[in-house]
Amino acid sequence: MGRKLLLEHINVPGINTLEVYRQKGGYRAVEKALKTLTPDEIVEEVKKSGLRGRGGAGFPTGMKWSFLAKPEGVPRYLVCNADESEPGTFKDRYLMTHIPHALIEGMIVSSFALGANTSYIYVRGEMMPQIRILERAIAEAKAAGFLGKNILGTGYDLELYVQPGGGAYICGEETALLESLEGKRGNPRIKPPFPAIAGLYGCPTVVNNVESIAAVVPIVNDGGDEYAKIGIGRSTGTKLISASGNLVKPGVYEIELGLPVEEFIYSDEYCGGIANGKRLKATVAGGSSVPILPANLTLRYANGEPRLMSYESLSEGGFATGTMLGSGGFIAFDEDQCIVRNTWNFSRFYHHESCGQCSPCREGTGWLEKILHKIEFGHGTMDDIDLLWDVQRKIEGNTICPLGDAASWPVASAIRHFRDEFEWHVKEPMKSQSTNYGLANYANPIEKAPEEVKSQN
Amino acid sequence: MSDLVKVTIDGITVEVENGTTILNAARQIGGDIVPPAMCYYSKLKGSGGKCRTCIVKVSKGSEKDPRPMPKLVASCRTTVMDGMEVQNITSPEVLEARAGVVEILLINHPLDCPVCDQAGECDLQNLGYEHGLQKTRYEFERRTFDRIDIGDKIQLHMNRCILCYRCVFTADQITNKRVHGILNRGDHSEISTYIQTAVDNDFSGNVIDVCPVGALTDRTFRFKNRVWFTKPIDAHRNCTHEKCNGKVTLWYKGEDVLRVTARKDQFGEVEEFICNECRFDKKKTADWTLEHPTHIPDTSVIASNHYETFKPLPVIKENLSLQEANKRELEKTTKI
Numbered sequence: 001m002g003r004k005l006l007l008e009h010i011n012v013p014g015i016n017t018l019e020v021y022r023q024k025g026g027y028r029a030v031e032k033a034l035k036t037l038t039p040d041e042i043v044e045e046v047k048k049s050g051l052r053g054r055g056g057a058g059f060p061t062g063m064k065w066s067f068l069a070k071p072e073g074v075p076r077y078l079v080c081n082a083d084e085s086e087p088g089t090f091k092d093r094y095l096m097t098h099i100p101h102a103l104i105e106g107m108i109v110s111s112f113a114l115g116a117n118t119s120y121i122y123v124r125g126e127m128m129p130q131i132r133i134l135e136r137a138i139a140e141a142k143a144a145g146f147l148g149k150n151i152l153g154t155g156y157d158l159e160l161y162v163q164p165g166g167g168a169y170i171c172g173e174e175t176a177l178l179e180s181l182e183g184k185r186g187n188p189r190i191k192p193p194f195p196a197i198a199g200l201y202g203c204p205t206v207v208n209n210v211e212s213i214a215a216v217v218p219i220v221n222d223g224g225d226e227y228a229k230i231g232i233g234r235s236t237g238t239k240l241i242s243a244s245g246n247l248v249k250p251g252v253y254e255i256e257l258g259l260p261v262e263e264f265i266y267s268d269e270y271c272g273g274i275a276n277g278k279r280l281k282a283t284v285a286g287g288s289s290v291p292i293l294p295a296n297l298t299l300r301y302a303n304g305e306p307r308l309m310s311y312e313s314l315s316e317g318g319f320a321t322g323t324m325l326g327s328g329g330f331i332a333f334d335e336d337q338c339i340v341r342n343t344w345n346f347s348r349f350y351h352h353e354s355c356g357q358c359s360p361c362r363e364g365t366g367w368l369e370k371i372l373h374k375i376e377f378g379h380g381t382m383d384d385i386d387l388l389w390d391v392q393r394k395i396e397g398n399t400i401c402p403l404g405d406a407a408s409w410p411v412a413s414a415i416r417h418f419r420d421e422f423e424w425h426v427k428e429p430m431k432s433q434s435t436n437y438g439l440a441n442y443a444n445p446i447e448k449a450p451e452e453v454k455s456q457n
Numbered sequence: 458m459s460d461l462v463k464v465t466i467d468g469i470t471v472e473v474e475n476g477t478t479i480l481n482a483a484r485q486i487g488g489d490i491v492p493p494a495m496c497y498y499s500k501l502k503g504s505g506g507k508c509r510t511c512i513v514k515v516s517k518g519s520e521k522d523p524r525p526m527p528k529l530v531a532s533c534r535t536t537v538m539d540g541m542e543v544q545n546i547t548s549p550e551v552l553e554a555r556a557g558v559v560e561i562l563l564i565n566h567p568l569d570c571p572v573c574d575q576a577g578e579c580d581l582q583n584l585g586y587e588h589g590l591q592k593t594r595y596e597f598e599r600r601t602f603d604r605i606d607i608g609d610k611i612q613l614h615m616n617r618c619i620l621c622y623r624c625v626f627t628a629d630q631i632t633n634k635r636v637h638g639i640l641n642r643g644d645h646s647e648i649s650t651y652i653q654t655a656v657d658n659d660f661s662g663n664v665i666d667v668c669p670v671g672a673l674t675d676r677t678f679r680f681k682n683r684v685w686f687t688k689p690i691d692a693h694r695n696c697t698h699e700k701c702n703g704k705v706t707l708w709y710k711g712e713d714v715l716r717v718t719a720r721k722d723q724f725g726e727v728e729e730f731i732c733n734e735c736r737f738d739k740k741k742t743a744d745w746t747l748e749h750p751t752h753i754p755d756t757s758v759i760a761s762n763h764y765e766t767f768k769p770l771p772v773i774k775e776n777l778s779l780q781e782a783n784k785r786e787l788e789k790t791t792k793i
């Protein structure tokens with residue numbers, strides 16, 4: 001049984017109320033941080049903990065905090081990114097629904113560490129119930145003296161606001177989020193300057209994911225060194241994984257980083273295997289943006305060693321044979337699922353969510369979707385597959401924000417690993433409408449790295 | 458530390474002020490190595506970074522940190538560092554990526570140049586000639602919008618728009634009140650006015666000049682003529698508007714002034730914004746003091762009809778039947 005830090009008390013009745021949360025040791029971190037630690041000490045603890053951003057990019061949180069500019073007389077802001085909209089990711093929603101105080105406690109400690117007196121939680125507009133839960137929790141915390149003026153008599157003031165977003169995926173990109181929070185159109189800004197220098201209203205700002213902020217609480221309680229003992233290598237601590245797809249037990253799991261992927265999928269403690277006794281065909285390991293992998297490469301590296309759930313291990317082998325941990329949206333596909341259809345579905349999403357600011361993403365995502373639609377519905381040609389590869393390559397890396405990359409990686413990886421299936425759709429247009437390509441050789445045990453995969457990279 | 462930094466673009470070193478962008482450093486060098494810019498406009502604050510045609514490769518970050526930048530960068534929004542080395546036309550990677558951007562810009566463009574007023578002075582057309590493919594690989598229906606009149610002098614063809622945001626910045630920064638912006642998102646975003654408000658203020662006409670394509674066109678010039686049949690002449694008048702200095706280019710066809718635009722520099726940017734009175738209402742030679750023919754670069758199609766460059770080909774002088782056929786043109790050259 002792995003250690004649980006965030007979801008330890010998830011099943012305690014009434015944990016969403018301040019009273020029960022405090023009985024279970026909640027708000028200890030606030031008292032400890034505000035009364036015994038200086039802001040710099042907290043930043044140092046977070047640095048020591050090795051906590052990496054849980055929103056997707058995996059940038060070390062402590063490092064991000066230490067980059068924050070601290071000019072005199074200019075307010076600083078902490079913004080919590082709760083605009084969770086990546087297909088396959090629902091961990092933040094789960095956390096906010098059930099333990100809202102964990103986020104609020106984390107916000108108080110983090111705001112104190114950064115010297116912010118006003119902090120925002122930017123919640124995706126569709127999550128209205130969670131917004132109400134957070135607002136109620138904030139009111140509770142305020143009544144108990146954890147928010148507002150002179151918190152716990154330490155002289156530290158903090159106002160916490162919940163801001164509903166308009167429901168755009170792009171507003172999960174930190175600069176687009178800031179634009180949206182300022183009341184403007186949610187277009188990503190061109191960086192530099194980074195938010196740590198000029199963020200919200202032009203002031204230094206840190207934007208962190210819900211889970212990263214909640215993870216600050218155990219770090220402050222137990223110390224950064226203790227937190228760093230969990231996990232493997234540079235992937236420390238625990239991570240919430242949103243497991244979905246054809247699994248026996250989909251849901252949100254807190255895992256210690258370094259758990260073997262095989263154990264995560266098949267052990268009864270976690271997902272319990274593939275539903276209905278089917279076999280695993282492919283997985284998307286970290287939310288829709290990361291490369292999709294066939295079953296054999298999901299479980300093992302190209303050299304046959306087992307793959308682990310960690311930032312480094314999942315990206316082992318680069319994009320040729322690896323993927324990314326991303327935001328932890330783990331989607332499993334069984335042998336009856338069509339990869340072409342899934343890729344088309346993802347592309348449709350990115351086409352719909354592109355903000356339209358820079359040309360490769362605006363026009364290219366639509367193009368990708370149309371070509372994939374054509375192939376999926378049996379009108380494709382072999383040239384279309386090559387065209388698809390070429391178009392995604394023109395988008396990747398040429399856009400303002402990572403949405404362009406996120407739109408092209410699933411397409412690139414699907415072609416890289418599942419080209420047979422795309423070709424089958426072209427060769428058997430009628431058959432592909434009624435049957436599926438099936439498992440083929442995607443779950444065959446790996447002996448050595450396939451040469452053509454190497455050369456494609 | 459001195460304020461000048463050295464940057465090398467395609468092997469040519471130039472010293473520029475600290476904080477200059479790569480694009481502006483390249484413009485100081487001039488010539489072929491200047492990256493094309495569809496959305497950046499030096500007179501508009503905050504513009505640039507959107508069209509991605511100006512992408513370049515930074516092969517050496519700076520003297521202090523010589524690592525190359527991992528991705529191609531938008532030269533209009535990347536500032537130079539001391540010792541930076543940039544590859545533009547010398548990098549096949551950049552040219553390929555740029556060709557990709559051009560292709561992507563054109564997939565939903567109607568390519569109606571034969572009926573577009575902008576043809577001949579269109580940045581997208583030039584870019585397409587330089588980097589575009591012979592044939593489109595896009596086989597789907599193109600996105601379409603209805604064209605609308607925004608105000609009585611300007612027409613918006615959203616089909617042609619490449620969403621460079623220049624007109625939005627212009628309306629925001631030059632004119633008193635911002636009345637238009639972008640609606641929707643993704644590939645169905647469109648330039649639009651606030652509900653049915655017309656774009657109506659003294660400087661609104663400038664959005665026509667800043668538009669790199671034929672999305673915003675002058676209704677008073679609509680279908681009057683092709684630009685390469687008109688003759689541009691620099692002129693000025695004493696404009697009473699406090700923010701307008703009345704320096705313009707008049708576009709003549711015979712005796713008539715067909716349209717008035719602001720003067721443009723070598724990068725296609727207006728030198729100074731002009732007011733609507735100069736642009737739309739003063740279309741008589743008597744209103745203006747003529748200066749001299751506008752200099753048009755030889756590479757422009759407009760130059761083919763220009764006084765400075767029209768020289769009868771040697772073969773015409775030698776061949777009688779050709780002389781007969783080109784009688785009018787020859788008379789014209791002798792007249793001028």
